[in-house]
Amino acid sequence: MHEAVLRTAVGGAAVMVGQIDHLMVLMQSPHVTLQVLPYKAGAAPSHLPFTLLALDGKPHAVYAETPTHGGQVDETPSVVASAVNMFDRLRMAACSEEESLVLIRKIMEDHAK
Structure with a gap:
């Protein structure tokens, strides 16, 4: 997933935080690999x-x-x-899965501000 997808605000901050939180839940599945292309x-x-x-x-x-x-x-x-x-x-x-999770969390925090 390109970093721009995570940073482009669609639907407001609450929607972005909810969507990004959902991605982080999905990343916990052993069947899902999510890497961010920064x-x-x-x-x-x-x-x-x-x-x-x-x-x-x-x-x-x-x-x-x-x-x-x-x-x-x-x-x-x-x-x-x-x-x-x-x-x-x-x-x-792309970032590793671990690096991607760190970046995703940071972007979610940025949307929550």
């Missing part, structure tokens, strides 16, 4: 959201939405490999 990481390797679809733990397709083409699934091996590479680069540039 501003200091610079430009993200992908400017559009995408979802890697996997069977047996191995990505086999990419789902992406664009403003002009709606949602599309692509199973082309080169497209999947490119998306896996972007995902890996995003995770490497």
